[in-house]
Amino acid sequence: MIRNYLKVALRNLWRNKTFSLINIIGLATGLCCFILIALYVLDELSYDRFYKNSDRIYRISSDIRFGGAETKYPFTSDMMGQTLKKDYPQVEQYTRIYNSNGSKLLKKGTQFITETRVAHADSTFFDVFSLPAIAGNAHTALYEPNTVVITETTARKYFGNVNNAIGKIIETDDNGKTLYKVTAVIKDIPSNSHFNFDFIFSMKNVNYQWGQYGSHNFHTYLLLKPGITPEAFKKNFDQYTDQYVLPEAKAYLQITSMDEFQQSGNKLEYSLTPLTGIHLYSNRPFELSPGGNIQYVYIFSAVAIFILLIACINFMNLTTARSANRAKEVGVRKVLGTERKNLITQFLSESILTAFISCILAILLAFAIMPLFNSISGKTMSALHIFTPAIIPVLVLLPFAVGLLAGSYPAFFLSSFRPIEVLKGRLSSGRSNGSLRSALVIFQFATSIVLIAGTIIIYRQLHYIQTKNLGYNKDQLLLIENGYALQNKLEAFKQDMLQQPGVVSGTISSYLPIPSSRSDNIFSGEQVIDAKNGFSMQEWVVDYDYLKTLGIELIKGRNFSRDFGTDSNAVILNEATAKTLGYTDPVGQHIYKSGMGPGSAASYTIIGVVKNFHFESLKRDIGMVGLFLGRSTGFVSFKMNAANAPAILKYAEKKWKTYAPEMPFSYQFLDAAFNNVYRSEQRVAKIAITFSVLAILIACLGLFGLATYMAEQRTKEIGIRKVLGASVGNVVTMLSKDFLKLVTIAFCIAAPLAWWAMHNWLQDFAYRINISWWIFGIAGVLALSIALFTISFQAIKAAVANPVAALRSE
Amino acid sequence: MIKISELEKIYRTEEVETVALNKLSFEVKEGEFVAVMGPSGCGKSTLLNILGMLDDPDAGSFLFNGIEVAHFNERKRADLRKHNIGFVFQSFNLIDELTVFENVELPLIYTGVKAADRKKRVEAVLDKVQIMHRRNHYPQQLSGGQQQRVAVARAVVNNPKLILADEPTGNLDSSNGNEVMQMLTDLNEQGTTIIMVTHSEHDSRYSHRIIRMLDGQTVTENILV
Numbered sequence A: 001m002i003r004n005y006l007k008v009a010l011r012n013l014w015r016n017k018t019f020s021l022i023n024i025i026g027l028a029t030g031l032c033c034f035i036l037i038a039l040y041v042l043d044e045l046s047y048d049r050f051y052k053n054s055d056r057i058y059r060i061s062s063d064i065r066f067g068g069a070e071t072k073y074p075f076t077s078d079m080m081g082q083t084l085k086k087d088y089p090q091v092e093q094y095t096r097i098y099n100s101n102g103s104k105l106l107k108k109g110t111q112f113i114t115e116t117r118v119a120h121a122d123s124t125f126f127d128v129f130s131l132p133a134i135a136g137n138a139h140t141a142l143y144e145p146n147t148v149v150i151t152e153t154t155a156r157k158y159f160g161n162v163n164n165a166i167g168k169i170i171e172t173d174d175n176g177k178t179l180y181k182v183t184a185v186i187k188d189i190p191s192n193s194h195f196n197f198d199f200i201f202s203m204k205n206v207n208y209q210w211g212q213y214g215s216h217n218f219h220t221y222l223l224l225k226p227g228i229t230p231e232a233f234k235k236n237f238d239q240y241t242d243q244y245v246l247p248e249a250k251a252y253l254q255i256t257s258m259d260e261f262q263q264s265g266n267k268l269e270y271s272l273t274p275l276t277g278i279h280l281y282s283n284r285p286f287e288l289s290p291g292g293n294i295q296y297v298y299i300f301s302a303v304a305i306f307i308l309l310i311a312c313i314n315f316m317n318l319t320t321a322r323s324a325n326r327a328k329e330v331g332v333r334k335v336l337g338t339e340r341k342n343l344i345t346q347f348l349s350e351s352i353l354t355a356f357i358s359c360i361l362a363i364l365l366a367f368a369i370m371p372l373f374n375s376i377s378g379k380t381m382s383a384l385h386i387f388t389p390a391i392i393p394v395l396v397l398l399p400f401a402v403g404l405l406a407g408s409y410p411a412f413f414l415s416s417f418r419p420i421e422v423l424k425g426r427l428s429s430g431r432s433n434g435s436l437r438s439a440l441v442i443f444q445f446a447t448s449i450v451l452i453a454g455t456i457i458i459y460r461q462l463h464y465i466q467t468k469n470l471g472y473n474k475d476q477l478l479l480i481e482n483g484y485a486l487q488n489k490l491e492a493f494k495q496d497m498l499q500q501p502g503v504v505s506g507t508i509s510s511y512l513p514i515p516s517s518r519s520d521n522i523f524s525g526e527q528v529i530d531a532k533n534g535f536s537m538q539e540w541v542v543d544y545d546y547l548k549t550l551g552i553e554l555i556k557g558r559n560f561s562r563d564f565g566t567d568s569n570a571v572i573l574n575e576a577t578a579k580t581l582g583y584t585d586p587v588g589q590h591i592y593k594s595g596m597g598p599g600s601a602a603s604y605t606i607i608g609v610v611k612n613f614h615f616e617s618l619k620r621d622i623g624m625v626g627l628f629l630g631r632s633t634g635f636v637s638f639k640m641n642a643a644n645a646p647a648i649l650k651y652a653e654k655k656w657k658t659y660a661p662e663m664p665f666s667y668q669f670l671d672a673a674f675n676n677v678y679r680s681e682q683r684v685a686k687i688a689i690t691f692s693v694l695a696i697l698i699a700c701l702g703l704f705g706l707a708t709y710m711a712e713q714r715t716k717e718i719g720i721r722k723v724l725g726a727s728v729g730n731v732v733t734m735l736s737k738d739f740l741k742l743v744t745i746a747f748c749i750a751a752p753l754a755w756w757a758m759h760n761w762l763q764d765f766a767y768r769i770n771i772s773w774w775i776f777g778i779a780g781v782l783a784l785s786i787a788l789f790t791i792s793f794q795a796i797k798a799a800v801a802n803p804v805a806a807l808r809s810e
Numbered sequence B: 001m002i003k004i005s006e007l008e009k010i011y012r013t014e015e016v017e018t019v020a021l022n023k024l025s026f027e028v029k030e031g032e033f034v035a036v037m038g039p040s041g042c043g044k045s046t047l048l049n050i051l052g053m054l055d056d057p058d059a060g061s062f063l064f065n066g067i068e069v070a071h072f073n074e075r076k077r078a079d080l081r082k083h084n085i086g087f088v089f090q091s092f093n094l095i096d097e098l099t100v101f102e103n104v105e106l107p108l109i110y111t112g113v114k115a116a117d118r119k120k121r122v123e124a125v126l127d128k129v130q131i132m133h134r135r136n137h138y139p140q141q142l143s144g145g146q147q148q149r150v151a152v153a154r155a156v157v158n159n160p161k162l163i164l165a166d167e168p169t170g171n172l173d174s175s176n177g178n179e180v181m182q183m184l185t186d187l188n189e190q191g192t193t194i195i196m197v198t199h200s201e202h203d204s205r206y207s208h209r210i211i212r213m214l215d216g217q218t219v220t221e222n223i224l225v
């Protein structure tokens, strides 16, 4: 029996090839999008959940404001973790991670290579994070100084295999040269972790002034005892601050209480970020990895559900639309004595079969597209994850549900007709449920318009970022990394480079307006620094040619100069700092850097003020920065002429190799590094445009199907109208008008929605575009044109047909 | 008014070639009422479609008011048609989704008549065919005779010089049929030229002249009057 139904169903699908194809492709595309986005969202939600104690691990975050703007750090002081563990029995364990500049030079064979996935951690690291060791004992591995734990892949890369690695020595450039012994090998850290290290070095080798409560430089994690809530534990932070931070602060500042500190508009506040929330919710500067964004997870989930809905709606829409054409078939069958029950089964088996074919196609598509999707989304997901418990039920139930829903209208409605009426053609063309169909078309186009407008706005914001006047010139700037590797030959290297044709200028500094070295300190315009006059300012060490090479504009005073022997005590401020200080002419005035104990502040003469430049992401306001003359050798940067770039690069590498043959030569371009800061936004833009296009495509498939159906239904009417004098234009207008009305309504719903969503998104950026009305205009016109184009195919075809043929069909 | 000579229309399908009109020639004067008769498939409808400029001939000449229209393009034909010709079909061909009023109004819309004007003219003609009381009904709510009266009203609302009727009484009983024939006769008496295809000898007697066709050719022409 079932077989017979399926056979008839298949035959019917085959007979209506166009309809079946539109139906199957539409649903399959929608399902495929849904699968891909679902995998993406599941992956985002899975971060850091694989540790045994995930739900009890918290990172301490700190919100600090000291003069100027508040900064949210993922850091604590070096003392905080151990102090909390000592004072509060609720803390089962703590551990710290330190990765000062995020990379090290390691010797492999005779060559040094740059490793970026490196960190120092306490020996308790593996007590908190249950990363299984496959050789050695992780829990004791980092107890001694000069020890390192590496991952399986790293062990293979450096030592051939895992067992070989234990006891081997790895040489790094720490303090010139430091040796570490491999004491354990762990499994690779899963990619859905907010940190991903290949090397975890002993904390005991970090060169640091230990014992501080005021300087915040460590990622500290607490493992709380079972049953302890973060809200409850957080209450202890005030006591901690009073007891430990305040006494230390008194050494630098003239303050008596934390209240006084706060009343001066300052802030020092700690909070606990759940481990599993770091990836999606934290998003502070200096996170261990860029992290995701819960907003995007919501947006993408919504998009996935909308696309799936659109596809399902289309499916139902087309199935129902087509059913009117089958009214006659139903009539004949009923006259021939088919029972209503059988008719219902026939219709339902047809629609469910179609839905299942789509589903299988969707899975195949997902497998095919996965590599592309991975490259767009920056993930490394496997399509095999489709078969996880979260998705499988959807894939099995969905075709059933959609098939049932889509099939039930024709099944129950048509099968209830009295055959005589149907055969007499009294059933007027299924317009009876036209309003439902209209609502569906409106819904689809509203979704498409929101997606189009959203995509345009994302692109415009990214374009704005890329073309915004940043206060420095990011073009044609070559950054050669690890300048310190050349040691005392660095200056010679710079001079050699300057001799090259096309090299305009060069500068040596670790501090650049991209993610690179940062250090801040407490400064003040007064010699006696207190909570009111003190502020925290970036302290950048640069050389004489820094301003010129980066194209930063000096608006007052002068640059550092070799003609002045005293410039080692000089500072150039940015506008933001000058404004905080409040001098009408800051040049010649002094600022003071806090030191240990009263009267120990160091004095600097302000020699110039530079125009504000964006040294952090445009998501943040421009903070205070002071440039100091000195030596910091992270990067050697050169401004070049574009035409000479390839030759200059080749020369730089050759020269580098003669000065330091065993050191890796690596470089980047400032504009590319700048773009990297916005990589997650760029990914979102790409994903957004991909899915907008798909959503529109699916909507168009549906519209095309409907238009085909409408034109077919109205062939005779069109014939009559043409006989009565309707022109092709009249007919096309008539057929398009209805749809266009729907698209217009969709626009009215979509525009405010899109505005609201994108307005929220833009709040992330301190520097952002205005949402102008014409963006919605474009989105609307685009959706309208696409709809018109889709419909006009069928409309024109119907309009130019000879009316005689339409009227002959009696 | 109409002069056709050596008119040919051949339908080609994949397998067969049907000669629907075979060097057909005749003339119709202004104000005449002509009936076209002949067995099924002899080319009557094809002829009417060409005279109504819905279709173009493959060869021969077709003078309409002295103008050669055989090679007119679609647009010109449509223009000529909507101002000069009204159609009445066997199966009425009213649009189901439009009311009686709207159906009759259509030709006026396509010739660009103003709304206020349209209302007056539609009401006048609905009055004339005595269907005014049904103006807001849909075609399916009317009897066959009423539907054909609406169709006639629609054909004449633009005051065409020529009415082409393809078996106008074919789907009607005799009393409704006579009513429609009477309406056509009245129109003819007011000066409208009428060419009507019919199977009925009874109906053909309303005409002035009968053209009998066989296999796409005229066989005889009887002048009645």
Ligand SMILES: Nc1ncnc2c1ncn2[C@@H]1O[C@H](COP(=O)(O)OP(=O)(O)O)[C@@H](O)[C@H]1O
Residues within 6 Å of the ligand: B011, B012, B013, B018, B019, B020, B039, B040, B041, B042, B043, B044, B045, B046, B047
């Ligand atoms: N569109 C067409 N395609 C193919 N053959 C056609 C077409 N229209 C009419 N014919 C053929 O041309 C001949 C004349 O048809 P028609 O003018 O409709 O005859 P009548 O109206 O006299 O019954 C018939 O043989 C018919 O089958």
Ligand SMILES: [Mg+2]
Residues within 6 Å of the ligand: B044, B045, B046
């Ligand atoms: Mg005929």
